[in-house]
């Protein structure tokens with residue numbers, strides 16, 4: 043399908059969102075619904091001595107107060123990580139087992155200690171405040187490096203490696219050491235990527251309903267992956283068959299990775315419903331969300347680059363400490379992995395020697411957040427490139443051009459074992475450089491200088507790996523000749539209802555109005571992996587293509603009977619099943635209807651016209667590699683530290699474009715989140731492990747005023763690893779933006795002697811950095 | 820408990836509420852108007868914006884019991900007719916100014932108010948400033964700004980594209 047930008051008229055799902063008729067979890071009220079409130083640990087690390095629930099139980103409206111002891115008594119199991127690095131060929135590592143309510147110890151602020159179920163939300167919350175918990179505080183550690191190097195109390199006493207879960211190593215130590223010894227220039231930098239809150243605008247929430255008559259559970263939850271939630275809750279917590287749980291994820295108000303894995307509340311509401319005989323709803327307040335949600339990022343890294351004076355990069359060496367928080371939770375493995383594996387970026391680096399330590403600390407658990415390790419990797423490599431360019435006095439764009447992988451080298455295996463299938467990195471860099479008028483910079487810098495301002499610029503490249511796991515899609519004609527798409531993927535803003543419907547309408551030549559899109563219900567969808575890591579265009583799309591092929595094959599059987607021809611002689615063209623070399627034809631929709639008649643050929647062929655298809659990605663099969671280039675120009679006021687973004691150009695290779703408008707929407711959103719990371723956002727804890735960014739007053743996210751104008755260009759370099767030739771797009775903008783912004787800031791202030799600045803580059807930090815530079819600190 | 824009478828989306832609605840009931844809870848939980856959303860608990864996000872007597876207000880920061888009887892409130896549910904979207908809703912759709920849709924009701928109400936407050940014309944920078952009370956975590960705002968420009972034009976308010984704006 044071609045570029046739809048010019049004929050974009052809106053998405054099929056827009057109407058319900060625009061008219062207030064969307065159905066998010068909190069919009070659903072089940073009959074006789076009760077409410078759950080949480081009792082959360084106010085301590086970052088403590089022994090749980092005892093819990094007194096008597097006073098809470100006596101409060102008005104209270105139906106039950108449940109604690110970790112009840113969890114154990116009812117035989118509910120703890121939750122391990124969704125998977126560990128070992129599954130991707132990494133080290134074994136220590137996997138935590140997290141109970142859905144703590145029993146003897148709390149390990150971070152916001153650890154779940156007890157729940158209260160009451161008639162109303164307010165009654166539940168009031169009673170939760172009356173639960174008396176006796177804590178015995180333990181020493182707290184919040185920094186990964188300190189947790190490893192200090193002598194504090196280990197979080198997990200049965201972990202033989204103290205606070206280290208595992209260390210991931212990649213590359214070739216000897217070759218890297220040799221390259222460093224031989225290089226003309228080596229340089230070292232220290233980078234910090236703070237923890238970030240995914241902060242989907244719809245907070246997490248769920249409703250559990252246990253049907254005693256059927257002995258079956260229904261969970262309405264705000265999820266990116268309903269089948270994954272079901273598997274974990276069934277297997278680990280309730281220890282029942284997956285088919286005894288139905289998970290429904292209706293409209294979801296943003297995910298960004300936060301909702302890619304279950305949180306304890308998803309299991310708690312089901313259990314609470316079984317205990318009380320009532321449907322039980324829980325919706326996080328924003329402060330609860332800030333405290334209890336998984337966070338993204340959280341990495342400290344010492345990184346070195348070795349290169350020759352002519353600009354040839356010889357090697358990169360780095361040691362990172364990833365702050366896992368109190369638990370190895372959810373899908374923490376991908377960011378831990380990708381933060382190393384994508385460090386080579388689009389460059390042909392001679393050798394790398396990379397180590398990443400996964401370390402437990404007394405803060406909230408880390409998991410995926412848009413980009414998941416890729417922004418960290420890009421940041422390290424692109425910051426090093428700019429520092430290296432400055433060190434050897436070379437134009438940073440020329441330095442990149444000298445080291446990028448050439449299209450002729452594809453498929454190219456990187457020093458960390460990724461195999462890129464396609465990409466025109468140099469071409470993209472040149473195009474971006476031209477689009478941003480790189481050559482005109484000196485004049486603009488001069489004009490800024492005349493105003494007393496510093497101007498800086500950057501050009502960065504990024505690459506992403508997209509398309510993890512496998513996927514299944516199904517197409518089903520209904521008896522009336524309309525078609526249903528049963529999607530294993532899950533849209534929570536991406537517009538799948540539109541994109542997948544457009545694809546199918548185009549392939550089958552049937553009107554979009556007669557296609558219905560269904561997702562997010564484990565009773566209606568056989569299996570699915572949901573949506574995260576920019577996986578759905580490739581895996582959902584390819585699976586859908588195969589479902590279409592299977593459906594057509596089946597339809598041909600009907601055409602052969604009706605048109606009295608051989609199946610092999612039937613072709614499908616523009617909605618018609620035609621006998622080759624004749625004018626005999628049957629429309630697909632007519633064929634579909636015949637499959638549902640109580641008599642006729644359906645008796646011979648069996649009832650129903652459906653087709654299912656699957657597709658696979660990493661690990662085991664090839665993923666895709668979206669990539670791009672960004673140019674950013676900033677102005678800094680040296681007196682106040684105020685920063686303005688004067689120019690932002692983004693080139694993105696998304697493979698074949700399915701819908702340009704939706705792609706650009708994803709890129710804009712990613713850039714905004716990348717800008718948040720670079721300039722505004724940080725989840726922070728004090729030395730006692732208290733969250734100091736626990737509300738939207740303290741955690742600053744981009745608003746319209748922060749967003750610069752963006753010149754976005756899509757470049758179509760067909761992907762070689764999937765039949766649609768598509769690449770992912772969901773994370774693209776978030777990956778490169780932090781590096782682009784910080785490099786531009788550094789370019790502006792490096793002449794003052796600054797060698798490094800940490801994210802977020804707030805006005806206060808920039809001001810302080812400038813003052814320190816003045817003072818020669 | 821208190822009995823109140825409000826005019827919500829043109830209809831008289833009676834409700835018995837507690838003194839501490841927030842307007843947003845009244846709308847969502849008592850009246851079933853779930854198009855108004857809750858995104859925060861500190862009046863930062865604007866997901867809950869409704870119009871009270873023609874003024875846009877964050878309904879999470881209003882105690883319903885303080886509203887005089889007969890107060891007119893309009894929510895996102897009041898804008899479209901059965902066959903047509905409001906021009907601003909239409910513009911949001913055409914400009915792809917919504918992704919997950921959670922912020923959208925508050926933004927559309929705010930957008931219409933921005934147009935009404937600025938009859939002399941809108942620029943992207945003015946819109947940026949006017950949107951200071953709304954958070955959208957999905958779209959990056961650029962398409963929202965475009966949509967408000969387009970919606971304003973459809974509502975008869977002139978727009979002036981600033982130089983260097985997003986294409």
Ligand code: FES
Nearest residue numbers: 858862864865879
């Ligand atoms: S819910 Fe009212 S401003 Fe966030």
Ligand code: FES
Nearest residue numbers: 918922955956957
């Ligand atoms: S569209 Fe998701 S928060 Fe705005």
